[in-house]
Amino acid sequence: MFTNFYRKLTDPFKRSIRNKLILTMTLLAVLPVIAMTAMAAENARSSMEEEIMQTNRANMNWASVYLGEQFARMNNIIYSIQISDELHQYLALNMEAPAASRFDEQKAVFNMLNSVYYSAGNYVFGVELYLKELDTLFTFNSMESRIRTVNDVPAGYHELFDQHKDFTIINDSNDSEKFHMTRSMNRFEDQAQIGAISLEIKWAEFDQTLELLDSRGEYSAYIADGTGHPVYQPNKEIQPSAEALEKLAQTNNNSGFIRTAKEYVFYHSIDPSGLRLIKVVPDHVINESALATMKYGLVVGGLATLISIGLAAFLAWQTSKPIVRLANSMKGIQLIKDKELVRSGRVDEIGLLEKNLHGMASRIREHIRENYHMNLEKRTAELKALQSQIHPHFLQNTLQMIGGMVYSQKPADSYRVIRALSEMFRYIVRAPDGLVPLQAELDQLEHYMLIQKQRFASRLEYTLDVEEGLGNCYIPKLSLQPIVENAFVHGLEKKQGEWKLEIEVTREDEQVIICIRDNGVGMDAGTLAEIQSRLSRLSRQGDRVWNSGTSIGLINAASRIVMHFGPAYGMKMESGEGQGTRVTVVIPCDTGGETG
Structure with a gap:
């Protein structure tokens, strides 16, 4: 930590001749003034400290005597009753x-x-x-x-x-x-x-006596018990520190003075009450007395500093002018966008450096453009590879279901399923391969669920709840269908009894939350931990394509979301054995409809 701080402090002077000249001349002018000002301020502070200590000792003595007389008068009242x-x-x-x-x-x-x-x-x-x-x-x-x-x-x-x-x-x-x-x-x-x-x-x-001790308003005078803790304190803005209270509890003298890190504490016993009179003088009160002397020193030091800085800046400007001009020219070079920079036209070493610098910057810009196009093509290929993994997976499950329906269902029912399948393929073929409106993705899901409801009849209960106004948000194509397919294949089809599948789409701030819940068999802790780990790694390696594993459709759908929108978005999974599974998809509320 100290090394980093030292490096940050010295780097500006290591990298700039102008800064070195300014610092050197400023130190030569300012250091003697600072030393003389500090000595004068310390002498003034010591004198003020001695004066305050003598004055307060005397004031505490007469104040404790007067308070003792007041308590004695109260004692006399009690004695008059007693006798x-x-x-x-x-x-x-x-x-x-x-x-x-x-x-x-x-x-x-x-x-x-x-x-x-x-x-x-x-x-x-x-x-x-x-x-x-x-x-x-x-x-x-x-x-x-x-x-x-x-x-x-x-x-x-x-x-x-x-x-x-x-x-x-x-x-x-x-x-x-x-x-x-x-x-x-x-x-x-x-x-x-x-x-x-x-x-x-x-x-x-006792207020009048305590107010006389606290005449400046910056002190605190109070009546305390034998340990020094306040019993009555009119001015509660200034409290004794824990160190002062500890030292007061250890003192046995009738009167005295205690010095702590932040205050001066005077004490005196009040006879015959057994109480103590305490006065706390903050350290800054004494230090302020030295400010007058310090002000004159600061004025002289400030003038000397300004003169030295002006002189150093003038000399540094003349000495380092060509070097600074070259440095500014380097700052103006942009490696992403081409920008014409005016050259100085010098023919010395500085001009040679300037010429070579501009040639090097031009070559670097060209290299960046080539690298950017290569990465863009690679990213597009990965996205299309993900979609090619999802399509056969869906087609195999759907065709098996239709083959069974042709022999067991009415022609009208088969026609509805075939029409739904036709709409799904039209969506797959004609819709853009990048981002699509969320409503189009939900319509595609409705076609898929029509086929599934036809297959499983009354055994399947399906609900879809979409908050108004979210249909225009964008999502990667075929992101939701793999999640629903996994719900059937890994959760519902292995469960006896009634099946339930719920989809809820809501908005939270600038995010769209898509929650897909089923009441299937769920999964064990080990399998859930493995999938959650892979989903978590996607947020750190969003450009990576997952091409292995038993849940390839779901993981690839999550990967596409992260690749499009960044690590702040993606997919989460919650499950338990016999408790069903819940998958939450988080996307931005509005992407502007970009496709890719």
Whole structure:
């Protein structure tokens, strides 16, 4: 592969003196400019990289501190509920306490949650208090306010209790714009989990801070879990790569910087939430800073390149002008059609080459014409040889059938058969030997089937279905009759009971599909594979005449189709033992009526 690529790259310069001169002078002028531009661009990129790293480290530090303060404020809301007198008085009631007392304490807790909810701020959507030992869940939000008894741990609290965590932050399963901040309530004596307090909070509370980190719109700042995977990300156009996520999961530092192949990743922990603040800076942002320097270098390099190309083209033109003229003269020579070319009239070596070249081209054209006529005559002889193999095969079968009918059938029936046979011979003798209309071929098949139906009477069921407008398409003469003959000889005549033969002619795009089906004995897999192999080889060797084998009529008919229309057309066969045989003929929808 590399050798082919190298050859394609160097061939234009090996074959052209003009191209060699242009390439040499262009390289001498352009290479120094490219080197200087690259050095300047790299210096600018390094400076910009250092500036971005220092700026982002500082910004990540203050942003994480501010986010930590916001989470601490939310924690304070939870703590205010946890240390409230109303909650402690409710928990102090035993199970035997009067219902009225329990109702009063529940109402006091509910009023306390109401007060906390309205004083928390617009970023808090709801407050929940779950008491595990009492199977009670207090809910207060903008949509509902109720107290209910639950028999199992509610959804959203499983991670807290199953993994014995003190604190969780989980995205809302129904709304990605919200999350639940939940803290466990533990008994002082044995630290057993007796319940939990959960706040339903809008992520939008942190948008202003994240937008400041993403001020240019080409960065991506988001809040992540401990492994670095996004928990909340307003700008989802820029995602961290798999390499960055893998490295973030392995870091244990509170803050730092990670460099990958395509990005710069800054991270900082957000206390006391256990989350991380992540900022992704794509590599192209830093590289763009070097574009300004590169533009000036490109302008200078472009001017130098244009001047060198112009100078090289002028020198190459003067040096290689006679050689190029001779090459153009060679391009104008056509070996198929005669064409008068104007000679330069030179008397030097170039003129001698030009004179000999034109004489050689004239002799080659004559040789091509002779070879073409020889091949054309050979092809015509092969087509006629194919037809001569088909005619005796058909005549022998038909005459045997008529001989039996003369002694056993009425004269009128014999006359119809003889008339049908007469029409068939008229078609064979008078119709062109090349292509004929499909309707003429189907009429010939109708004469043949009249004879067969007369012979086999009610035992044979025959149907012909032709899509309208296809009769004017062209097909090689006597292409269908050998297929039907094979259906009788190799399929139906060996079958007991009722015979069926169906012919269907349809159109698919620009092709005519002729399907011939019988319900005969079919053929075994080996015989079918042999015939299919020979039909397949016809598509690769369409000019070959098959003159041996047990199915000579069918194979030769297929060969004629391929020889006339090309390897895209021909014949296919499907069969199975006891399942009958299906032959499909594919021809073009319109050939223009060419004959040969």
